[in-house]
Amino acid sequence: MTVNGQSRAGDVEPRTLLVHYLRDDLELTGTNIGCDTSSCGACTVHVGGESVKSCTMLAVQARGEDVTTIEGMATNGELHPMQQAFMECHGLQCGYCTPGMIMAATSLLAENPNPTEAEVREGLEGNLCRCTGYHNIVKAVLQAADGGTNGGAS
Amino acid sequence: MIPATFDYVEAESADAALAALAQHGDEAKLMAGGHSLIPLMRFRLATPGVIVDIGRLSDLSYINDGGDHIAIGALTRHMAVETSDLLTTEVPLLAHVASQVGDPSVRHRGTIGGSIAHGDPASDLPAALLALQGSVVVKGPGGERVIPAGELFTGFLETAVGPDEMITEVRVPKVPGAGWSYQKFNRRAQDWAIVGCAAVANGSTTVSLVNMGPTPILASAVNDALASGADVDAASAVAAQGTEPPEDLNGDVEYRTALAQVLVKRALTEASGG
Amino acid sequence: MTVMGTPRLRKEDPKLLTGEGKYVDDLQVPGQLWMGMVRSPMAHARINGIDTSAAEAADGVHAVYTGAQLNDMGLWAAPLPCAWPVTPDMVNPPHYPAATDEVHHVGEIVAVVLADSRYGAADAAELVDVDYEPLPAVASIEAARDGSATAHSDLESNKAYHWPLIPDPDALEAAFANATHTVKAEFVQQRLIPSAMEPRGVLAIPSPAGGDLTLYSATQVPHILKVMIAATTGLPEGKLRIVAPAVGGGFGAKLNINPDEILAATLANKLSRPVRWTESRSEAAFSTHQGRGQIQTIELAADADGKLLGCRVHLDADMGAYMMLITPGVPLLGSFLYTGVYAVPAFGFTCDGYFTNLTPTDAYRGAGRPEASYAIERAMDLLAGEVGVGPDEIRRRNYLGGGEHFENLETPATLVFDSGNYGPNLDAALEMAGYADLRAEQQARRDAGSSTQLGIGLCTYVEICGLAPSRALGGLNYGAGGxxxxxxxxxxxxxxxxxxxxxxxxxxxxxxxxxxxxxxxxxxxxxxxxxxxxxxxxxxxxxxxxxxxxxxxxxxxxxxxxxxxxxxxxxxxxxxxxxxxxxxxxxxxxxxxxxxxxxxxxxxxxxxxxxxxxxxxxxxxxxxxxxxxDPPNFAFPFGTHVAVVEVDEETGRVDLIDYIAIDDCGNQVNPLIVEGQVHGGIVQGVAQALWEGAAYDEDGNCKNPSFLDYLVPSPTEVPSMKLGFTTTPSTSNPLGVKGVGEAGTIGSAAAVINAVCDALSPHGIKDLPMPATPAVVWKAIQSSKNGGQS
Structure with missing residues (x-):
């Protein structure tokens, strides 16, 4: 598979979850694990440009796919506009849900560049945060959309 | 939570998948998007010896105009169903119900065939298929057969699809001008319905229920009452007749019965343009 | 230059935004062994035998130890600590990292496997075969009180302690004897699963040559952990280094001394290899302590005008199976706040702590104070109904200091509040909420017979922050300073x-x-x-x-x-x-x-x-x-929260449609961070009111340990919030600051339930249990229609 633009190959047990392959084999630990029931979205990455919960996908299912993780979002040291908006709006506290939120939010804007507040909330319904009460996360996504960045999902 | 070990077969065609099923028998399990199966495997509630991955059969991902019906490849993702212009025009209920499955990340991977084959009584799409009186095309060693939605769901997480068969296509009749409604009641948007109700009014009215029994079900008492000329109030009053609602933290039989009545009433009202 | 008081973006963010923040599970070390915990599926049982042979024979398994074997290995110098023996005669059953002969809650560790991979540890743990003999389980506070079964076989009673705070018993009696109005209510503070997004994890790395040990833990308390590991294991404190790397939220759940931490430290030291473990989410309902778990009885006495004369409170508090670090003290942290922001001449509080066969309880965001705030703020609404005035008016009539600015005011619960100014704070909240318009809209819906009723709930909370003056902690018999x-x-x-x-x-x-x-x-x-x-x-x-x-x-x-x-x-x-x-x-x-x-x-x-x-x-x-x-006094932030809900009377569904909070945390350093703390806190309290609660069957099994059934709200369930602030500097410190980390949680649960009860008041419904799920609300409405008690 291609991960953040780099071709990666390796042998894994078939049962290896994509999130464990990314974290343990490729040492891309920015993608987090927050639950075991596909509920929290902390593990969200892009597969083929779309948000996917990497705890609910086998690594073998991603063979040949184009995968982007949070480590692939900033370019040349510049934060992605969504990352920048999260920072400016204080859309993160402990930061654990943040990579998944960023990946879900960029995927959302790729599909719906000008969402309403309600559409942002629905678009992030599969991502849980315990710190922010979502207020500033929603604000950040709306700001990123307003900035005309449209998520720039890879 | 980590799945138990299994052998993995990546099918390159539907025939290859069927061959793998035939070879491995009860040990084998088809996996499409994996969004019904992997969660069960992580809790080791499912421990298949062989996974036959059909997720890459891109020739089974399509939404085609079949004349009087729309044909949807079994591997079509929920997001594709949700955003299909053809479905939005011809079978708007189905596109809408697809948008109610899980959350966007789940809908990017989960497939219509996988969801229907899983047959979860709390799941959204089977209810839509029932209300639309659709069908599935099943391929097996003996060739293809069509199973009407009303005969598909046979028991808790059991369907009429044989262990050596796979769903290849979902068919729903075109109902472009029909009234329709999907009432999903849950406590958190990403969750399964506590109770749900799909209704299609296209001359006659067909109503189905989510999570009111061990399988996805038609609201038969409601449908019969409507056929006999009952009004919305009278028809919704019998919403739970003949059902076996589950009891869990979200509600007991009494509450689900009441919810079914309210949701059927709302669905009938919306579907009839009221 | 003034930097303080102006919003400033966070230094922490670039790392966290790019995935460079390193949480415990992100750290990889060569030669590491993964622990797989074998946990009891039973709440109370005797262990008749454990067969570890299949696990030992599995590929990649380095060792398997049962609780009894660990005990015999001499790894423990002392049981897991409880730092807060609240009374001299408090019962404190010994609690070791793994059970030896009897388990006392579902999920208690009975054996540990050590394997060379994450997956191998999970596989091997499943291969350990344990022979349990079930014993009667105590699965609720009610069952514990009843006492026909005991949570620990060798205890005669489930009662752990009785703790009173009754400054003047005669005055309290007189207050109730002289009252025109009295209200009495029982509230249940359901158990909550804290659910920090990062599950707990631990990684112990020994340095065999020097005997040093570095322990990485997802903890809020590395310093306390260091002392306690030394005390619990006998490892020399000077050889221990504890690191809390990036930690993904805590909310109190990461302030304990946990079996996994002790196991990692001792086994790494014994085996001379790094030893690690990461909690899975569904395991966290058993491996991390829970919050709340109280039955509260509160009585208010008031004169004809609704001015408070006395307040009497009793708690039955669920300790769970064991006393963890501050388990018994959590209810006491709230004890001083049951009179809230009100001038109450006479006060009495008692608490009985009980053991159950459930996951231990301990601190969860607010720790005792949200419970107190809930009880008094719900009771004030009931009193308003008795007296026949609005919820705003009953509060105004009773505010400490007459609702005006005060400093260093002694309360009946023996505290000295640093500063307060409650009247203007309430005014600001009502104005921001558009309170009069909301009441008009509510009446219009009632008049129209709408099936979607509007409810407006108030809460004026006060909390204790700035823990703590060391002498005050000493007076409470807490085992450390502040x-x-x-x-x-x-x-x-x-x-x-x-x-x-x-x-x-x-x-x-x-x-x-x-x-x-x-x-x-x-x-x-x-x-x-x-x-x-x-x-x-x-x-x-x-x-x-x-x-x-x-x-x-x-x-x-x-x-x-x-x-x-x-x-x-x-x-x-x-x-x-x-x-x-x-x-x-x-x-x-x-x-x-x-x-x-x-x-x-x-x-x-x-x-x-x-x-x-x-x-x-x-x-x-x-x-x-x-x-x-060492602070000379606590700090006492306060605020007024207003919740606006819609209740669908046909389905019982409650939608929170607006939320207004005017908080006062004294002087602020970074308003951006203050607002963030309030936002998150509010949603945690709202979650207790509407969605969350660990549910147990009568055998002590948790029915909702995962995020599938334990409903941490998602973005779709909550609205954007409207915040404002008043500023009443603290007198307890030279910066005039108070603290804000728990404020939102302390104010919001009562505001929401007050709002739901307000919406349903035409049905005669005065109270609802938390979480007020659609089914709960619907049943209450049905019951009132049938003329029954709600």
Whole structure:
């Protein structure tokens, strides 16, 4: 598979979850694990440009796919506009849900560049945060959309 | 939570998948998007010896105009169903119900065939298929057969699809001008319905229920009452007749019965343009 | 320069935004062994035997130890600690990292496997075969009170302690005897699963040659953990280093001393290999303590005008199976707040702690104070109904200080509130909410017979922050002090390094501490580096809980800055050949009064202190000072929250459609962070009111351990919130700050349930249990229609 633009190959047990392959084999630990029931979205990455919960996908299912993780979002040291908006709006506290939120939010804007507040909330319904009460996360996504960045999902 | 070990077969065609099923028998399990199966495997509630991955059969991902019906490849993702212009025009209920499955990340991977084959009584799409009186095309060693939605769901997480068969296509009749409604009641948007109700009014009215029994079900008492000329109030009053609602933290039989009545009433009202 | 009080983006964010933040599970070390925990599926059972042979034979398994074997290996010097024996006769059954002969809650560890991979450990744990003999389980407070079964076979009763706080019993009796109005209510504080997004995890790395051990843990309390690991294992404290790397939220759930931490430390030390474990989410319902778990009885006595005469409270508190670090003390933290923001002449509080065969309870965001706030604020609404006035009016009539500004006011619960000004705070909240318009809209819907009713709920809360004056803790028999430590030093390059004993897990300490230092020393906040959360770097500290970081740890930093300035002034005076008293310090420079050209930036002073070429006689080189601040009093933030809900009477569904909060946390350092804390806190309290609650069957099995069934709300369930602030500086510290980490949670559950009950008041419904699920609300409505009690 291609991960953040780099071709990666390796042998894994078939049962290896994509999130464990990314974290343990490729040492891309920015993608987090927050639950075991596909509920929290902390593990969200892009597969083929779309948000996917990497705890609910086998690594073998991603063979040949184009995968982007949070480590692939900033370019040349510049934060992605969504990352920048999260920072400016204080859309993160402990930061654990943040990579998944960023990946879900960029995927959302790729599909719906000008969402309403309600559409942002629905678009992030599969991502849980315990710190922010979502207020500033929603604000950040709306700001990123307003900035005309449209998520720039890879 | 980590799945138990299994052998993995990546099918390159539907025939290859069927061959793998035939070879491995009860040990084998088809996996499409994996969004019904992997969660069960992580809790080791499912421990298949062989996974036959059909997720890459891109020739089974399509939404085609079949004349009087729309044909949807079994591997079509929920997001594709949700955003299909053809479905939005011809079978708007189905596109809408697809948008109610899980959350966007789940809908990017989960497939219509996988969801229907899983047959979860709390799941959204089977209810839509029932209300639309659709069908599935099943391929097996003996060739293809069509199973009407009303005969598909046979028991808790059991369907009429044989262990050596796979769903290849979902068919729903075109109902472009029909009234329709999907009432999903849950406590958190990403969750399964506590109770749900799909209704299609296209001359006659067909109503189905989510999570009111061990399988996805038609609201038969409601449908019969409507056929006999009952009004919305009278028809919704019998919403739970003949059902076996589950009891869990979200509600007991009494509450689900009441919810079914309210949701059927709302669905009938919306579907009839009221 | 004023940096404090203005919003400032966080220093912490770039790392966290790019995935570079390293949480415990992100750390990879060669040679590591993964622990797989074998956990009891039964709440109460005798262990008749454990067969580990299949697990031992599995590929990649290094060792398997049963609880009994671990015991025989002599790894424990003492049981897991309880630091708060609230009474001299408190019952405290021994609690070791793994059970030996009897298990006392589902999920208690009975054996541990060590395997060379994450997956291998999970596989091997499943292969351990345990023969359990079931014993009767005590699965609720009611069952514990009943006592026909005991949670521990060798105990005769489930009662752990009885704790009274009745300053004047006669006055209390008289208050109720003389009352015109009385209300009595019972509220249940359901158990909550804290659910920090990062599950707990631990990684112990031994250094075999020197006997050193470094333990990485997802903890709020590395300093306390260090002491307690030493005490529990006998490992020399001087050889231990505890690191809390990036920690993904805590909310109290990460302030304990856990079996997994002790197992990792001792097994790494014994096996001379790194040993690690990461909790899975569904495991967390058993492996991490839970919050709340109380049955509260509250009685209010009031005169004809609704002015309070007395308040009497009794709690039955669920300890769970064991006393963890501060399990028995959590209800006591709330005990002093059951009179809320009100002038109550007579007060009495008693608490009985009970053992059950459930996961132990301990601190969860607010720890005792949300419970207290809930009880008094719900009871005030009931009193308003009795007296026949509105919920705003009943509060106004009873505010301490007459609703006007006060300082250092003694309360009937024996505290001295630092400052308050409740009337204007309520006014601001009602205005922002558009209270009069909401009431009109509510009436219009009622008149129209709408099936979607509107409810408006108020809560004026007060909380105790700035834990804590050490003497006060001593008076409560708590096993430690409440001070915090800080070091502030100038580096030779003129940059500032701060070492804090506070240990953040999302609160943005690095940013806030930099702002305090920037203001004090006149430096750029970006020139300040904050070091923390590693006992090798920050050896002294009492960590982060109880909204204490700013009001204790932040104040310590400010005081250390003052000491740095004092020393720098001596050096500057020496070098400028002036009297120190003639120097002014402003914007980072010392200037001789009246001689603006005789000036010296503090960075130059710092370099001079580093070279030490020309210091006053007898002065030590370097510009570095430390302070250990022990606060003279707690701080008492307050605020008014308004919840607006819609209730669908046909389905029982409650939608929170608006939320207004006017908080007062004294002076603010970074308003951006303050608002974030309030937002998150509010949603946690709302979640208790509407969605969350650990549910158990009568055998003590948790019915909703995963995020599928334990409903942490998602973005779609909550609205954006409207926040405002009043500012009443604290008198408890020189910064005038109070603390805000728990405020939202303390105010919101009562506001929401008050709103739901308000919506349903035409049905005669006065109370609803939490969480007020659609089914619960629907049943209450049906019951009232049938003429039954709600």
């Amino acid at each position: 001070w915090e430590h800080a070091v502030v030093r100038f580096l030779p390059t003129g940059k500032v390094e701060v070492v804090s004993g506070s240990t953040p897990h999302g609160q943005g300490h690095e940013t806030s501490w930099s702002m305090i230092v920037a203001d004090k020393l006149g430096v750029d906040p970006d020139d300040v580096t904050v070091l923390h959360s590693d006992t090798a770097i920050s050896p002294l500290g009492l960590d982060t809980y109880g909204s204490r970081s700013l009001a204790v740890g932040g104040v310590a930093i400010a005081m250390a800055c003052d000491k740095v300035i004092d020393k720098a002034k001596e050096i500057a005076a020496h070098q400028l050949e002036a009297n120190p008293d003639d120097l002014e310090f402003d914007a980072g420079s010392f200037t001789v009064k009246g001689s603006p050209d005789k000036t010296m930036p503090i960075q130059s002073v710092a370099f001079g202190a580093f070279t030490a070429h020309d210091l006053p006689d007898d002065m030590e080189p370097n510009l570095q000072e430390q302070v250990t601040f």
